[in-house]
Amino acid sequence: MMTPLPGAPHLAYAHGRLSLDGLDLQQLGKAFGTPLYVYSAQAMRAAARAYQAALVGRPHLLCYAMKANSNLAVLQTFAQLGLGFDIVSGGELQRVLAAGGDPSKVVFSGVGKTRAEMQAALRHGVRCFNVESQAELEVLSEVAQHEGRPARVSLRVNPDVDAGTHPYISTGLKGNKFGVAHDRALALYAQARALKGLEVVGIDCHIGSQITDIAPYLDALDRVLDLVEAIEAEGTALHHLDLGGGLGITYTDEQPPSAQALVGAMLQRIDARGHGHRELLLEPGRSLVGNAGVLLTEVLYLKTAQADEVAQGGRHFCVVDAAMNDLMRPAMYQAWMGIVECQQAPADAPRRTWDVVGPVCESGDWLGKDRELAVKAGDTLAVLSAGAYGMTMSSNYNTRGRAAEVMIDSGRAHLVREREQPEQLFAGERLIG
Numbered sequence: 001m002m003t004p005l006p007g008a009p010h011l012a013y014a015h016g017r018l019s020l021d022g023l024d025l026q027q028l029g030k031a032f033g034t035p036l037y038v039y040s041a042q043a044m045r046a047a048a049r050a051y052q053a054a055l056v057g058r059p060h061l062l063c064y065a066m067k068a069n070s071n072l073a074v075l076q077t078f079a080q081l082g083l084g085f086d087i088v089s090g091g092e093l094q095r096v097l098a099a100g101g102d103p104s105k106v107v108f109s110g111v112g113k114t115r116a117e118m119q120a121a122l123r124h125g126v127r128c129f130n131v132e133s134q135a136e137l138e139v140l141s142e143v144a145q146h147e148g149r150p151a152r153v154s155l156r157v158n159p160d161v162d163a164g165t166h167p168y169i170s171t172g173l174k175g176n177k178f179g180v181a182h183d184r185a186l187a188l189y190a191q192a193r194a195l196k197g198l199e200v201v202g203i204d205c206h207i208g209s210q211i212t213d214i215a216p217y218l219d220a221l222d223r224v225l226d227l228v229e230a231i232e233a234e235g236t237a238l239h240h241l242d243l244g245g246g247l248g249i250t251y252t253d254e255q256p257p258s259a260q261a262l263v264g265a266m267l268q269r270i271d272a273r274g275h276g277h278r279e280l281l282l283e284p285g286r287s288l289v290g291n292a293g294v295l296l297t298e299v300l301y302l303k304t305a306q307a308d309e310v311a312q313g314g315r316h317f318c319v320v321d322a323a324m325n326d327l328m329r330p331a332m333y334q335a336w337m338g339i340v341e342c343q344q345a346p347a348d349a350p351r352r353t354w355d356v357v358g359p360v361c362e363s364g365d366w367l368g369k370d371r372e373l374a375v376k377a378g379d380t381l382a383v384l385s386a387g388a389y390g391m392t393m394s395s396n397y398n399t400r401g402r403a404a405e406v407m408i409d410s411g412r413a414h415l416v417r418e419r420e421q422p423e424q425l426f427a428g429e430r431l432i433g
């Protein structure tokens with residue numbers, strides 16, 4: 001009897017044991033060690049194909065926003081499906097190249113591109129720079145002229161809509177650092193057209209992350225289409241519309257629209273307003289990888305409070321071997337992530353409400369609070385929906401090597417990143433004298 005988990009059809013319990021694409025997770029944790037990220041290539045492909053199916057028959061390019069998970073095997077998986085990439089640094093461009101991705105399908109976003117990064121991107125022929133300010137536009141024009149290669153540009157406009165998400169992951173409001181203000185975009189397009197070395201090809205926006213409603217997307221789209229019409233009326237033709245990423249996933253009880261529903265609603269609005277001929281670019285990140293991965297961690301110690309301590313606010317701690325340096329989302333955004341046992345205890349086993357915490361010396365180092373679990377030292381837990389903004393946000397705080405990563409494909413587990421060893425962490429450091 002297979003019981004799939006909500007929001008994660010590729011994860012299931014069979015006889016009380018949790019498996020991902022049919023592979024037993026506790027066994028993977030013991031074989032490769034913990035903390036361990038495990039991803040399903042099949043789940044990633046299914047997520048990408050849902051967007052592709054919704055875009056069939058349209059000129060389009062899906063650019064995976066690789067800051068969500070930039071492991072080379074993840075990039076390879078998407079490149080093989082024909083996806084391009086949304087990058088935010090020169091380092092990410094190098095990863096695309098190392099994974100066999102096509103630089104002519106790369107769009108380069110970010111408020112702080114350096115001249116060196118622009119130069120590298122021009123030399124590799126990236127498809128488009130998503131420019132975020134007048135100052136950047138001017139520098140890009142200089143670099144492009146110096147390189148003797150035209151830079152294709154799109155301006156990232158800030159549509160000033162509220163994506164209704166966490167303030168740290170909302171990017172489309174006036175007070176955010178991202179993009180150019182809607183009411184300045186027209187003048188900036190005129191400048192872009194006049195500057196040497198630039199070729200205006202499109203317009204883009206990205207309003208936030210973990211968005212679970214269609215409405216803010218349609219509001220932003222309307223604002224962008226208003227601008228497109230005004231820009232073209234002034235004589236600058238725009239080839240593509242890039243509507244960013246941001247679609248949410250299920251962590252607990254969120255019910256985000258499917259990719260089909262979101263894209264369908266956008267296309268309908270685009271057609272209704274007479275813009276159906278334009279190429280559509282999308283930059284999904286989280287929704288392509290988030291539900292495809294888990295973080296496995298082993299229970300090290302149980303630290304229970306006495307009844308009188310509990311009465312005074314004491315808590316029960318389940319100390320695990322993964323920490324905030326491995327998975328930053330709970331500490332950084334107070335994000336709720338599901339935590340489940342990889343091997344379910346018998347129904348009559350004692351259960352308690354635990355704070356699941358890591359070994360890092362910070363009170364903010366927790367993965368989940370108030371979790372009801374039947375656990376003992378040595379058990380393996382899985383943190384769910386950890387495929388996005390997990391490994392990529394990890395650090396070496398407390399001189400902890402980063403976790404290993406495994407990708408399951410066609411029923412086989414592939415080690416796609418080795419566990420980092422302590423001597424690697426200080427290999428670049430020098431003693432003085």
Ligand SMILES: *Cc1c(COP(=O)(O)O)cnc(C)c1O
Pocket residue numbers: 065067068086088109110206208209210244245246247283284285286287
């Ligand atoms: C982060 C980012 C994305 C992807 O956002 P998700 O919420 O992961 O889909 C897309 N575009 C830009 C410019 C981004 O910075």
